[in-house]
Amino acid sequence: MSSEPGSSLLPEGAAGAHLRDVSFAYAPSAGTRPFRLDVKELRLQPGEAAAVIGPSGSGKTTLVHLCAGILAPERGEITVGGVRLDTLTDAERRRERARQVGLVFQEFELLDYLSALENILVPLRVRGATRNELRAGRARASELAGTVGIADLLGRPPAQLSQGERQRVAIARALVTEPALVLCDEPTGNLDPDAASVAVDLLLDEARARGAALLMVTHDHGLLDRFDRVIDVTSLAGAGGETP
């Protein structure tokens, strides 16, 4: 393990994610209670899927944002896909996020003026992918669309898709860059139980098939047995926060 800027805490060549001695606090503001999240150590191996649970306001989304590099820790080390995020500038973290991290949100957050295919390719667009990268991305998007069952819907805008179909587009968007880490913030919150079950299975299958570590925030305890690990965010300050 190295503590050099930009180097990985994981063994050389390993992807996945690793947080160590991370501490983060929101700047105090009037009317809000102070919040602090401490993570002693959290390691996700490539292909490993972990669910994050905890009460509202306990820091689940903050943990996701730290792993994504959306938030920068006050101290500690965060490594994703072999790159130390905590040592990078904001612009560098953004580039790494677009390259190494796939995100699935509760509201799906598709762009209404793009087709399903164009939505899937958004992470490539925003990172300024070259023509060749886009061509390869289109091929991957088509393959992903076939896998998640939306191959014949790629030309449709989100408004013409069902909730479940939108979620599949969002899943394909998170995976199209072949990220080292897939972060999901309550991705099944807007789906009925059957659709939620299908969506989680899709995410787990696709992330594992592509060797990506997966960290999913969820309130749906019925889904937890499908994950390799379940992490209670309130226990992360201790020795890993893993539930039995």
Place this chain on the structure above:
Amino acid sequence: MSGILFLAWRHAAAHRARTSILIACVALALWVPWTAGALAGQYDGALRARAAGTPLIIGAPGNRYDLTLAALYFRPSQLETVPYRELERLQEGGRATLVPLHMRFTARGSPIVATSVEYVEFRGLEAAEGRHALRLGEVALGAEVARTLGLQPGDALLSDPTELYDISRPPALKMRVAGVYRPTGTPDDGAVFCDVRTAWVLEGIAHGHAPADEIDESLVLSRAEESVAVSGALMEYAEVTEENEDTFHYHGDTALLPLSAMLAIPGSRKDGTLLKSAVNAAGELQAVTPTRVIDDLLGVVFRIKAFFDLVGAFLLGTTALLVSVVFLLSSRLRTAELRTLDRIGAPRRVGAGLIGLEAVLVLLVAAALAGGATAATLRWLPDLVSTF
């Protein structure tokens, strides 16, 4: 940047109505000052070119603007006439070639410019069809007149009547089209050219009728040794033909036949200066240098244009503010989208980039449209310039 440009383009294309309205507003705000500026520029160029190509104009004392605009652009005006003998007198001075101009009549709305063959040579008019108007009762048409009226050599063109209630005179003269000139992009394109003698027929100073010995005796009021007085009921010829051309004659002193103005083409600058000073010193006529008159006139016109420029700038500024408000409101509506892009890993200023690029796209399309509309306006409104 290409990814953000793509997103900006797709957003603009997806919101067609909003984008179209914005483009229309900006295009309109650009088209008005651009067209006004281009037209003013064309006016300026055309006016100065015509004036610069005309050394000296001589006419009766009076408004020098009227004299200049009438002689250069054939604008209708009530110029005092100049007797033909003045042209002969100045011609005898030998300092310039004098070109007669008579411009009191119209034919189907186009000015009839009665002149001599020297005018045709001076302006470089070339016949595209037929020939110049050399004979009495013939006309040669400017290209635009021929195109608009659909006339060609051999056709007839009636002059517009000016004395509707004088039944003793023919209501109009039927003139034969002898030729059509090539387009020149000048007021000559919109004129009907004829010989000055034809203008005097139109004036009623010259006329043709049956020979005195063939007139019905009931129309003869008295006969003297050298003259015959006839009734006003005697019909004058309303058309000059080969058969009746010789019957056309003048009454009164031919030296007093009227002209509207004269163009003077001096042999040298010195001759021009001497001629101008001599004419103006005598006081019976006035000689003007067209470039100076047009400069004075444009000075007034462009002071007015400056006001319209200000209005155009105000219009553009107001449109820019309104468009800014639309984009500002749009950025608020797109907060969720921009947050998503931010979280996915877009550059920090993706919002400004997206909205800025969309604004640039709108501006570019609007500018292209405004440019096209300006070009079309200039193309479809050539008469504003060539006929002033």
